[in-house]
Amino acid sequence: MAAVRRLLAFLLLLLQAIAAASSDAQHLLAARSALHDPDGALAGWGAGSGRGLPCRWARVSCANNSTAAIAGLDLSKLSLGGGFPSALCSLRSLELLDLSANEFAGPLPACLAALPALAHLNLAGNNFSGEVPPEWGAGFRSLLALNLVQNLLSGEFPAFLANLTALQDLSLAYNMFAPSPLPEKLGDLTDLRVLFVANCSLNGTIPSSIGKLKNLVNLDLSTNNFNGEIPPSIGNLSSLEQIELFSNKLSGSIPVGFGSLKRLRSLDISMNWLTGEIPEDMFTPPVLASVHMYQNNLTGRLPATLGMASSLSDLRIFANQLSGPLPPEFGKNCPLQFLDTSDNRLSGPIPATLCTSGKLKQLMLLDNQFEGAIPVELGQCRTLNRVRLSSNRLSGLVPPEFWGLPGVYLLELSGNALSGRIDPAIAGANNVSKLLLQDNRFTGALPAELGTLANLQEFRASNNCLSGPLPQSLANLSLLYNLDLSHNSLSGEIPRDFAKLKKLTLLDLSDNHLTGNVPPELGEIVMMNTLDLSNNELSGQMPAQLQNLRLTHFNISYNKLSGTLPVFFDGLQYQESFLGNPGLCHGFCQSNDNSDGKWHTTIKLVFSIASVAMIILSLGLAWFCYKCRIYKMNASELDDEKSNWVLTSFHRVDFSERAIVNSLDENNVIGQGGAGKVYKAVIGPQGEAMAVKKLWPIGVESKRIDTFEAEVATLSKVRHRNIVKLACSITNRVCRLLVYEYMPNGSLGDMLHSAKRSILDWPMRYKIAVNAAEGLSYLHHDCKPPIVHRDVKSNNILLDAEYGAKVADFGVAKTIGDGPATMSIIAGSCGYIAPEYAYTLHVTEKSDIYSFGVVILELVTGMKPMALEIGEMDLVTWVSANIEQNGLESVLDQTLAEQFKDEMCKVLKIALLCVSNIPNSRPPMRSVVSMLLDIKEENKPKLKVEELAI
Incomplete structure (x- = not known):
């Protein structure tokens, strides 16, 4: 009988499990039907041999066997969307739910808190919005890990989550909570191992109760607005491996006690207002590998314990006020890879032991007071790839081996007192x-x-004592765009082979002893915009070929040139370019002040006056003819009002051509440009708004670029969420209309450069940059053949009701084949045009990328591409000059929240890549999109949470 009872009990349990599995299967299918699954990732649920057994379905796991109730559901990274499927709240045995890295939106579900077994909940990387449900603070008794990172959550910071005393992982970073303090009660979560609340708008002081979290492994409070001092109680957290407090407003001294954190591997307290000296015990943790303290106001000498740090590989202490020497044996006892002490007051010699481990990659010691010679030992450091030793007091010879380090891509030794020659070993x-x-x-x-x-792109060696001729071999540097050898004692002639340097944008050979003629071949370097040959001993005539260059800076003063200047150089912009050349003359060259010379001068003056008079008369006649023609065309258009209209649709439309035509009232005009007027048309029974572009009539002289064919040819075949949609075209004999989807928030340019700019906070600007980049990437990479927009600018990026961005105005767009297309005229707008396009009229995708880089600069700086406050410079030049003098942050829009400064700097760096003078150095749009998206990834914690065993 006992055996029978056991058998019956087993069968009863089996039937209950099967019933539970069947019920869970229904809930899963209900959840699938409620969500958006564009890739069909869950199409196999409920099909095939596993039709009634959800434990065999993809991404589903069960606790015991194939007939048990569902315990785990991992739907991460499947591009799923829609609201949270409430049917999941019925999976009563669920222990793990992972919906991360999808596109779910809407509010967080309160019902999840009622699941009795749920231990791991991961909803990171979605678009959930609104407040964290208060019900969560009263439920979740089994919850160990809660991850809501990188959503759109708002409202007060959910302090009630401190009631979930079983929590081991609390990750709420990168949400838009209202400014709130970090709750003191978090100290009661004694089992907590991960506290990740970066970029949550937290303010106030860091509560001292945080020192009660004895099991904490990862503490990340970065990119908030914490003020006050770092609580000394952090020194009690003996399990800590990572501390991230960067980008806050912390002040006061660094507390003593970090040395007791024996497991500490990474410490980042950079970008705060910390003062005082670095504590002696700072570098004593035995496994400490990374220390970032840059951009504070730290003073005093570096502690001696730095020289004994046994695991240190990354030290960044730049932009402080530290003084004294580096420890004499620094690097001897640790695997140092990255050292940046720039912008301090450090002195003494560079330690010869920095690369003892053979792992040093980046060495940045610029803007200090280091003295003495560059150690010979650094010449043996084959791992170095970036060296910046500028603006110090270094002297003596540079070791030959140091010149030839094979991995170095940046070698900066400027602003010192180094001597000797540039060794031929530099060939290495x-x-x-x-x-x-x-x-x-x-x-x-x-x-x-x-x-x-x-690979050399920039070579600057000005203000030295170099002598001898310019090597002919420099002409082999095909990637060189900047060559500055000014203020030396170079002699001989300028090699004619320099014409092979096709990417050269700056050539400065001023203040030397160069002789001979100015090579006419220099006129073949069409990308050059700066040419300075002043203060030399050049002779002969001014080559007419230099008229081919479009120079923003040109100086050939104080040489021995003679003869007549080419007419091109008579303009005001060149009036100081030829000083100190007594033999040069404008117009007619005269040897003395004789009567013939005066007669010729008089003839020239009379001829100039007559020419001006003829020009004025011609312009008057042309204006009169133009007004007559406009009057006739307007009359013709009015007479043709009753003619037949032809509607050509490219998407389904629910309106007639007459409804559009009747809306073309001057009261409905919302814009006007070089192609025509734009009207807002409200049509149809639902009052749908459309944008209607009425192109100028064919033949109007001032509107000589006809955009209709290009716009229709491009927009009728492209389909992308970030390209404005062309619904239809409507034409008759004299009038042509283009009907687009209406974008209620107008153009980015109007929004960004008007009183409305305060609406565009940094998250919105970042979103706009990504949207526009994805639209251009589609044109460049997914259209066959590729399409080049040719007029990318902020006024051609339109914003929908949610401030999503779409690229518009394809009136000058061109499809291109395997190589660059040559245009007959320049298309584009001032401040956005790539330099090589302006000179060569060759258009490629790289032209669009330059223009898009300018748009990113507008988003980051808040300034127009040609603004009064930056004078005669364009935005690209102004940004470059300011960054060189004052650093990246000097150009950021100061009206934006400081908490986004780090992300803005990263976007700014992408913009600088896009506006490179060398087209091939600009990244393709696909890479631009990837880099922009990667910025969000880079803001995630440096230690992967899954690596921290729970």
């Missing part, structure tokens, strides 16, 4: 792209081996 530096040697005491001739540096 085959990866160097920037060689910056200006403001030193280098002597001797430039080695011919410089011409072997195939």
